[in-house]
Amino acid sequence: MGKSKNGMKLLVYVFLIFIAILSLIPFLWSIDSSLKTVKYNYAHPLSWRPKPVAFGNYVKIFTMFSFGKNFTNSLIYAGGKTILTLIICPPAGYAFARKKFKGRNVIFILILSLMMIPSQVLLIPTFLILKNFPLVGGNNILGVGGTGFLDTYWGLILPTAVTPFNIFLMRQYFLTLPKSIEESARIDGASEFRIYWQIALPLALPALTAISIFSFQGAWNDFIWPLIVLRSRNLQPLTLGLQVFQDENFDLWPLLMAATLVTTAPMLGIFAIFQKYFFRGVSFIGTSK
Numbered sequence: 362m363g364k365s366k367n368g369m370k371l372l373v374y375v376f377l378i379f380i381a382i383l384s385l386i387p388f389l390w391s392i393d394s395s396l397k398t399v400k401y402n403y404a405h406p407l408s409w410r411p412k413p414v415a416f417g418n419y420v421k422i423f424t425m426f427s428f429g430k431n432f433t434n435s436l437i438y439a440g441g442k443t444i445l446t447l448i449i450c451p452p453a454g455y456a457f458a459r460k461k462f463k464g465r466n467v468i469f470i471l472i473l474s475l476m477m478i479p480s481q482v483l484l485i486p487t488f489l490i491l492k493n494f495p496l497v498g499g500n501n502i503l504g505v506g507g508t509g510f511l512d513t514y515w516g517l518i519l520p521t522a523v524t525p526f527n528i529f530l531m532r533q534y535f536l537t538l539p540k541s542i543e544e545s546a547r548i549d550g551a552s553e554f555r556i557y558w559q560i561a562l563p564l565a566l567p568a569l570t571a572i573s574i575f576s577f578q579g580a581w582n583d584f585i586w587p588l589i590v591l592r593s594r595n596l597q598p599l600t601l602g603l604q605v606f607q608d609e610n611f612d613l614w615p616l617l618m619a620a621t622l623v624t625t626a627p628m629l630g631i632f633a634i635f636q637k638y639f640f641r642g643v644s645f646i647g648t649s650k
Contacts, residue, residue, distance in 0.1 A: 395419070395618035418619040422606075428620060430595060431602030435624075438517050438587070438598050439580035445522035446576040447569065453523075454531025455557055459543070469532070475525045481585075487520045488589055516590045517598075521580065527572040534568035535561060570638035578628055599624045 395418055396411040422428045456462075457469050491510040494500060499507020510516035538561060546556045562569070584600040591597055603624065606617035632639070 391618045391622055394615055395622055397615050399613075399615055415615065418615050419623065422616055422620045422623065425616075426602075426605055427594065428599075428602055428623075431597055431599045432623070434596055434602075435581055435598040435600075437514055438583075439577045441514065441518040442522050442580040443573050443576045445518060446524075446527055446572055449523050450527040450572055451531050451562060451565065451569065452557065453528045454533075455535050455561055457528070457532045458535035459540075459561075472525045472528060476529075484585070484589060491516050491520065491590070511590055512592045512596065514596070517580075517587060521583070521586065522576075524576075527575065530572055531565065531568055534565050538564055567638045567641035570635050574631060574635060574639055577631065581624075581628055 393411060396414050396416065398411075398413070398415045401412060457465060488511075492508060493504035494509040495502050495504045497507070498509045498511065498513070500509050501507075510519065542560055542564075543556050546560055551559075581598075582600065583598070587598050587601055591601070599620075603617065603620055606613040606620055
């Protein structure tokens with residue numbers, strides 16, 4: 362019986378290793394292509410060893426194109442969204458978890474119900490709200506005459522900063538914290554804000570890390586919303602900037618692979634550094650006390 366179980370485990374491990382290798386092949390192929398010259402990229406037979414190794418491709422994407430500006434725009438978009446998420450979602454989740462007020466459960470259910478609405482349904486209404494926002498972007502008090510928040514960083518960040526899922530995750534995590542800690546702080550004379558700021562928030566570091574990664578990744582990989590809101594090339598993030606390498610008049614495949622890897626690297630680094638806190642935060646999403 363024991364040998365049978367060990368044999369089954371071995372088969373499972375072999376299968377998982379095989380799947381992992383298959384998953385890595387496209388990534389390894391991208392690295393290989395990014396280090397090839399245009400001429401050698403289509404050499405036959407296919408070789409996995411670039412000759413010569415063209416590290417200059419990574420320099421060219423920043424010197425020949427506006428890739429550096431696109432990178433900065435992505436940092437502003439993702440960083441701004443993450444900061445607003447950390448300012449708004451944790452106190453909202455704390456209020457739903459710890460404060461008793463009339464209509465709390467109804468409001469929370471309404472917020473959760475927003476998760477069932479496809480984001481594509483909200484694109485046009487959100488676009489019109491930003492375009493007709495009063496007293497912004499040349500608009501008068503009636504929201505007419507200008508472009509509102511369109512073609513601005515704020516137009517990218519504001520509609521995407523707060524999500525029902527992040528509020529839900531923070532609420533679930535705050536529910537796992539023992540109330541005795543907060544009650545002891547109240548007895549010692551701590552204000553409600555001090556309890557939240559100095560006790561609850563530091564204990565919620567795993568959940569804060571989780572929503573930060575979700576927010577940053579969502580903005581970093583976003584393509585549709587920047588495509589709709591932005592018109593100026595100098596505001597385009599990386600996801601839109603990659604289009605310049607797909608010009609039908611030029612063979613830029615090695616440069617496209619280099620740009621793609623540079624685009625992917627920050628998210629891989631962030632996840633590798635904070636994965637411990639991320640998994641701890643997400644593991645509490647379905648629990649409460």
